[in-house]
Amino acid sequence: MQTKPRDVQVFSVGAETLAIRSRSWNRLRFEIEYALERGTTANSFLIQADKNALIDPPGGTFTEIYLDELKRRIHLKSIDYVVLGHVNPNRIETIKALLESNDRIQFVCTNPGAIALRNALTDCEPQIKVVRGEEVLDLGKGHTLQFIPTSTPRYPDSLCTYDTKTQILYTDKLFGAHICGDQVFDEGWSSFLEDRRYYFDCLMANQTRQVEAALDKIADFPASFYAPGHGPMLRYGLHELVNLYRQWSEVQTKQNISVTLLYASAYGNTATLANALAAGIIKAGVAVESINCEHATPSEIKVAVEKSAGFLIGSPTLGGHVPTQVQTALGIVLATATKSYLAGVFGSYGWSGEAVDIIANKLQDAGYTLAFDPIRIKFTPTQETLRFCEETGTDFAQALKDSKKVRTTLNPGSTVEQAIGRIVGPLSVVTVAKGDLSTAMLASWISQATFNPPGLTVAVAKERAIESFMHEGDRFVVNILEQGKQVRKQFMKKYAPGEDRFVDVAHETASNGAPILKDALAYLECRVDQRMECGDHWLVYGVIENGKVMQPNGLAAVHYRKSGSHY
Numbered sequence: 224m225q226t227k228p229r230d231v232q233v234f235s236v237g238a239e240t241l242a243i244r245s246r247s248w249n250r251l252r253f254e255i256e257y258a259l260e261r262g263t264t265a266n267s268f269l270i271q272a273d274k275n276a277l278i279d280p281p282g283g284t285f286t287e288i289y290l291d292e293l294k295r296r297i298h299l300k301s302i303d304y305v306v307l308g309h310v311n312p313n314r315i316e317t318i319k320a321l322l323e324s325n326d327r328i329q330f331v332c333t334n335p336g337a338i339a340l341r342n343a344l345t346d347c348e349p350q351i352k353v354v355r356g357e358e359v360l361d362l363g364k365g366h367t368l369q370f371i372p373t374s375t376p377r378y379p380d381s382l383c384t385y386d387t388k389t390q391i392l393y394t395d396k397l398f399g400a401h402i403c404g405d406q407v408f409d410e411g412w413s414s415f416l417e418d419r420r421y422y423f424d425c426l427m428a429n430q431t432r433q434v435e436a437a438l439d440k441i442a443d444f445p446a447s448f449y450a451p452g453h454g455p456m457l458r459y460g461l462h463e464l465v466n467l468y469r470q471w472s473e474v475q476t477k478q479n480i481s482v483t484l485l486y487a488s489a490y491g492n493t494a495t496l497a498n499a500l501a502a503g504i505i506k507a508g509v510a511v512e513s514i515n516c517e518h519a520t521p522s523e524i525k526v527a528v529e530k531s532a533g534f535l536i537g538s539p540t541l542g543g544h545v546p547t548q549v550q551t552a553l554g555i556v557l558a559t560a561t562k563s564y565l566a567g568v569f570g571s572y573g574w575s576g577e578a579v580d581i582i583a584n585k586l587q588d589a590g591y592t593l594a595f596d597p598i599r600i601k602f603t604p605t606q607e608t609l610r611f612c613e614e615t616g617t618d619f620a621q622a623l624k625d626s627k628k629v630r631t632t633l634n635p636g637s638t639v640e641q642a643i644g645r646i647v648g649p650l651s652v653v654t655v656a657k658g659d660l661s662t663a664m665l666a667s668w669i670s671q672a673t674f675n676p677p678g679l680t681v682a683v684a685k686e687r688a689i690e691s692f693m694h695e696g697d698r699f700v701v702n703i704l705e706q707g708k709q710v711r712k713q714f715m716k717k718y719a720p721g722e723d724r725f726v727d728v729a730h731e732t733a734s735n736g737a738p739i740l741k742d743a744l745a746y747l748e749c750r751v752d753q754r755m756e757c758g759d760h761w762l763v764y765g766v767i768e769n770g771k772v773m774q775p776n777g778l779a780a781v782h783y784r785k786s787g788s789h790y
């Protein structure tokens with residue numbers, strides 16, 4: 224893992240335009256969108272024309288190094304505008320520091336952005352230019368800024384900005400990726416595809432209606448490149464990624480089952496939990512429609528609930544209460560959803576946390592089944608609690624699929640199904656560990672794939688918890704089990720979200736960090752080289768870097784089946 228200190232990279236990306244990229248080489252935060260651990264960049268931009276505009280200053284972790292670098296390029300006092308693609312609590316620290324040097328700054332943002340900014344800056348009266356879409360901002364020297372509000376549940380104040388001179392479209396959250404590196408543009412763009420897809424799955428897939436609307440809006444602006452808030456700029460793979468965003472969105476819209484995810488979040492903690500739950504649900508092939516209760520109309524909520532088979536309600540506790548907007552949403556749910564809907568409740572709290580219990584009790588009193596114990600998380604969620612939420616989301620989706628009796632496309636009892644059942648593989652336990660987290664999966668869809676380099680493939684169901692630990696560059700161990708030994712039993716049971724898979728299992732740590740089962744016949748230490756999306760599974764190709772036979776006289780346990788419709 225990289226241990227370089229944070230730094231700031233400055234690069235000219237167009238006439239009078241600098242990209243100022245604050246870089247974190249390590250995982251920046253716990254939110255699941257950072258889980259691939261490739262670091263990130265917080266991209267800010269400076270346009271120096273007759274007037275000077277700064278776009279998207281970074282969050283508090285970068286304030287000092289960012290301002291030091293910025294001061295080398297411009298007197299802070301000569302900044303006229305700060306354009307905000309969205310306002311979040313994180314960014315406020317840098318905004319306050321900018322205001323201390325220059326109280327003349329005019330902020331440019333949407334109306335929800337202005338409200339958030341005024342709430343966060345209680346000890347001053349920031350000058351704000353609210354944009355709704357028709358306004359233009361003339362900076363001189365040909366730089367005219369146009370604004371495109373692209374509100375989403377997660378970022379209701381989201382704003383894209385277009386500069387007519389450079390034809391740069393500043394896309395903020397859209398088209399980002401959490402990757403850190405020296406590369407400013409996306410040369411060899413397809414090599415970032417896994418990161419972009421992961422970012423989409425975590426942040427966009429639960430709000431595809433709004434993402435598709437945003438894509439339609441920005442399509443009208445001829446862009447030389449897209450400048451997202453995180454990761455490399457999009458020049459070479461621009462059209463391809465826009466098409467992929469459409470395709471990935473369409474996959475969600477076409478799912479047969481959907482869940483409505485209703486929440487409110489004053490400080491972002493409940494929203495983070497909502498995102499992790501959504502990622503777990505989506506991974507299991509069930510669509511999610513996220514609704515931020517603070518910004519949704521009653522009819523939007525009603526329509527979403529009517530279309531779905533289950534709902535989740537998330538709420539912080541504020542002043543011992545459920546915020547009014549969540550209460551209203553709850554009322555609509557109670558009036559709309561039949562008792563067959565599967566339900567779940569979650570929320571972040573500070574000390575008493577009544578909101579979650581109030582909602583859970585109301586739902587239970589009304590006769591709904593809660594699919595999991597209400598999740599209450601104190602203040603900011605940790606890496607473990609977010610994993611727990613993700614797995615809970617997956618179980619929730621599975622329960623819905625079971626209740627709807629979603630079947631494989633194989634015809635039970637057919638000759639094809641029986642023939643497929645004759646495909647055999649070594650019964651194994653695949654193990655992984657990352658930071659404090661570890662997990663395992665019983666697997667038999669494993670096969671040697673290459674001689675040079677030595678490599679194998681493992682088919683991992685999309686909803687499997689271990690899937691999140693098997694991205695490019697991740698390490699894993701295949702423990703091949705021995706015939707006649709009963710190791711498999713421990714791994715055949717159904718685990719609760721976050722449950723430790725290694726209790727009472729003799730194991731040690733491989734040089735790649737993953738657990739080796741001491742009772743295995745042999746083990747192979749692998750590095751994920753590629754993964755391929757194949758229907759309901761990911762086919763993971765791993766290069767074998769180390770391995771050992773532990774029982775030289777033993778035989779591999781082989782899994783014989785009568786039918787190809789189960790493992």
Ligand SMILES: Cc1cc2nc3c(=O)[nH]c(=O)nc-3n(C[C@H](O)[C@H](O)[C@H](O)COP(=O)(O)O)c2cc1C
Nearest residue numbers: 488489490491492493539542543572573574575576
């Ligand atoms: C004005 C205010 C009132 C709060 N009241 C309560 C409370 O009564 N009980 C409680 O457990 N936490 C309370 N909290 C703590 C929040 O629930 C906690 O910060 C939580 O993480 C907020 O979740 P959010 O980020 O999703 O808004 C309060 C926080 C604030 C700012």
